[in-house]
Amino acid sequence: MSVYIDPSRANFEAFKGLPRDEPIHMLNLLLYRALAEYPAGHENAGKGWSGRRAYEEYGHTSGPIFRRVGGQIMWRGAFQCMVTGPEDRQWHDGFVAQYPNSAAFFEMIKDPDYQLAVVNRTAALVDSRLIRFKPGEVGGGFG
Template sequence: MVAFSPTAYDAFLAEVDDAPVVMLNLIRFRPDGGRQRYLEYLEMAKPILARFGARILFGGDGLPVLTTGSDDAWDAVVLVQYPRRSAFSDMVADPDYQVAFKVGSGAIADIHLQPLKSNQAAA
């Protein structure tokens, strides 16, 4: 099921909204055609993302995990950059996105969304 944690979402939106944010999407597809439905969702979502100034930086399939600990690999990873936190929030509330979201959520068995901010020391 795809659902936001209200506490985490509110805290995310309460932060200073003056810099781009990258959303890390770790995705596991439903076994019954989830990958194909997700690709349909992406085609629907791309023009909506563009309308809000967002862009996909990377999308790819997960490979086997190389580290010790949990070996639960993700089926796919997508990195999406938004110009501001509010652009993400506005997109999520958009009626066109809500239609696309229904397709996307039907494709996903599990997802972790983690916002990332730039660390100038690592750049």
């Protein structure tokens, strides 16, 4: 099973090549470490935090930046079971973050305070997915 924490260069280049002037939804799927893995010397190293606790710290420290660029959470949920997909694949949590445009996302990830905060995300996760969607119509049916 492959694990992913950060985007590959090719995937990030594809993301950067998409339109930057339209709203985007980012589906986040998270699988936490039992015990967070911080770099040696980090202020949170040795605290014995779970991956979930480290991710909560990421949310606390990155939240003001996320909100400043216009981000908001559109949906959040806790994983229950895989209905369609690999039976051995599980996630702990998922959420959809909305950004006014991809420029706002880039502004967030380039922010020096965000770059400090993201260490908590990396320490927290054993695997993740981050998938960009163009928002569509809601309501009605499947089609």
